[in-house]
Amino acid sequence: MNVVDVLGMLAGNPEETFLEFSAFNGRSFGTCSFTGVSPGWEMHPDTDEFFYVIEGAVEITLLEKTAQRYVAPAGSSFVVPRGIWHKPGAPNGAKFIYFTPGQSLYSEQEDPRVERHASALGPEGQAAR
Numbered sequence: 001m002n003v004v005d006v007l008g009m010l011a012g013n014p015e016e017t018f019l020e021f022s023a024f025n026g027r028s029f030g031t032c033s034f035t036g037v038s039p040g041w042e043m044h045p046d047t048d049e050f051f052y053v054i055e056g057a058v059e060i061t062l063l064e065k066t067a068q069r070y071v072a073p074a075g076s077s078f079v080v081p082r083g084i085w086h087k088p089g090a091p092n093g094a095k096f097i098y099f100t101p102g103q104s105l106y107s108e109q110e111d112p113r114v115e116r117h118a119s120a121l122g123p124e125g126q127a128a129r
Contacts, residue, residue: 006031006054010095027101037089040108044082047102052077056094061087063113085112 004021010033013019020028031054041063051058057073063085072078074094080086085107 006097007095024099025101027099029097029099031095031097033093033095034090035093037091038087040106041085041087041112043085043105043107043112044080044100044102045105046082047100048082049080049086050077050099051080052097054095054097056090056092058094058096059089059091061089063111 002022006021009019009021010031013033016032016034018030018032020030022029037059051060051072053072053074053076055074057071059069059071060078060080061067061069062080070078082102
């Protein structure tokens, strides 16, 4: 067993660094601190994605039939359903924990639902090569 100081990890790294801190059934949990809004959309075709907001507030926009925006303040959690394009943001800054146990796709199209191909993301949120 390993006890992790998540806030200490965040304090010791620059913003927008995705930090993996724990393995769980062969997958990893991570944390991140960021301010702003993602320039693109992401989607996980085979899995849900879990978030827990430690500090600040995360704004998440889901593209279902229409775009729906939700705000999750510190102390709250949410799950983005598999197969739903979403764009995270934190205009005033946020720290959060995430669990993404499957593949991630990324698109900078205005509406990625009409895009034929999206880039696969690697484990740290970077485009896979």
